[in-house]
Amino acid sequence: MDTKLTAIQTIQGEFTLDLKQVTSLAQVDLLSTRYLGKHGQINTLFKTLPIKSDPQTGRKINDLKSVIETKITEKINQFLSLPTSTTFDVTTPGTPTPLGSLHLITQAIEEIENTFLSQGFVRRRYPEVETDWYYAEGLNIPPDHPARDDQETFFIDQDIVLTAHTSNGQLHEMELKKAPPIKMINIGKTYRRQIDASHTPMFHQFEGLVVDKDINITHLLGITEFFAKSYFGSDRRTRLRPHHFQFTEPSFEIDVSCGLCNGTGLIAKNACKVCKSGWLELGGAGMVHPQVLKNGGLNPDQCTGFAFGWGVERVLMMKTQLPDLRLVYSDDIRFLKQF
Ligand code: DAH
Numbered sequence: 631m632d633t634k635l636t637a638i639q640t641i642q643g644e645f646t647l648d649l650k651q652v653t654s655l656a657q658v659d660l661l662s663t664r665y666l667g668k669h670g671q672i673n674t675l676f677k678t679l680p681i682k683s684d685p686q687t688g689r690k691i692n693d694l695k696s697v698i699e700t701k702i703t704e705k706i707n708q709f710l711s712l713p714t715s716t717t718f719d720v721t722t723p724g725t726p727t728p729l730g731s732l733h734l735i736t737q738a739i740e741e742i743e744n745t746f747l748s749q750g751f752v753r754r755r756y757p758e759v760e761t762d763w764y765y766a767e768g769l770n771i772p773p774d775h776p777a778r779d780d781q782e783t784f785f786i787d788q789d790i791v792l793t794a795h796t797s798n799g800q801l802h803e804m805e806l807k808k809a810p811p812i813k814m815i816n817i818g819k820t821y822r823r824q825i826d827a828s829h830t831p832m833f834h835q836f837e838g839l840v841v842d843k844d845i846n847i848t849h850l851l852g853i854t855e856f857f858a859k860s861y862f863g864s865d866r867r868t869r870l871r872p873h874h875f876q877f878t879e880p881s882f883e884i885d886v887s888c889g890l891c892n893g894t895g896l897i898a899k900n901a902c903k904v905c906k907s908g909w910l911e912l913g914g915a916g917m918v919h920p921q922v923l924k925n926g927g928l929n930p931d932q933c934t935g936f937a938f939g940w941g942v943e944r945v946l947m948m949k950t951q952l953p954d955l956r957l958v959y960s961d962d963i964r965f966l967k968q969f
Contacts, residue, residue, distance in 0.1 A: 641665075666699065676691055737969065742942065748860075756803075758793055758821070760793040765791050783821075810841045818835065834942035841928065862945075866887050879917060915937065
């Protein structure tokens with residue numbers, strides 16, 4: 631018999647025996663080195679047999695090499711309990727890992743934040759648990775003032791509250807900056823004792839404050855229009871309605887034209903069910919009261935400012951017509967997965 635062939639068959643026989651005795655992954659590894667490694671049996675065959683003058687022998691060694699590779703792969707897969715088929719398709723997609731998504735309100739906050747950042751506002755976060763001074767007295771709301779009744783505040787003790795609006799951030803920002811210019815958007819959690827289809831005890835507000843020399847109502851109008859058009863759509867309009875807040879003078883409520891009836895209040899000659907009047911209330915705003923500027927350490931003879939405080943959930947409901955706000959905080963995954 632051809633001695634070259636014998637040499638190849640001997641190695642094949644040894645490998646078959648060795649493979650049978652393997653009992654662990656580590657041993658498969660050793661086997662692989664012994665036969666396929668740089669100084670392994672296969673390479674030794676290549677070096678010792680005259681493959682250049684006898685290409686057929688070269689081919690036979692290569693055949694043996696593939697057999698050994700396949701068997702070793704099968705053995706490894708056995709130990710890893712993987713399918714032993716050598717036609718395993720590595721391009722088959724794996725089992726997808728379930729991925730969460732940002733909460734609907736987090737998405738709304740990001741959108742609102744980016745809208746104001748684009749106009750040069752700085753994003754701030756101020757305390758949710760607050761002293762009465764920042765929450766009310768410093769904003770011109772003395773103890774026992776009826777304006778306190780509107781807010782259904784949660785008290786921690788007589789002087790500490792869960793803040794019912796983000797306006798406390800106004801005084802903090804003035805103290806932080808010490809001087810104009812100020813241009814902040816404070817987005818945070820707020821709390822009130824309320825729950826129905828459009829109210830939850832915890833909700834979010836975004837509070838704008840702009841203070842500089844010669845700031846006037848047209849600046850407030852400009853920002854309001856910009857927000858309404860960016861957030862709700864370029865066809866939306868805004869209007870001011872006179873109102874009263876203790877910490878602004880003059881004060882307004884801001885309305886946005888209804889997207890459903892396009893501000894007409896009518897749909898096919900019937901009253902629009904969403905707004906009834908053509909307008910939807912966005913929230914409060916006004917020119918910062920001189921006393922509030924003083925309380926924040928600024929000089930009202932040298933600067934003026936405007937402020938507004940609007941609800942994140944409120945603008946989201948105005949935009950998406952969510953049927954019930956409580957769903958947003960229900961942690962019902964079937965609802966939340968839609969966003
Ligand atoms: N803090 C008021 C509220 O929650 C909203 C508000 C009104 C904020 C007028 C302001 C403002 O900054 O100027 O009801």
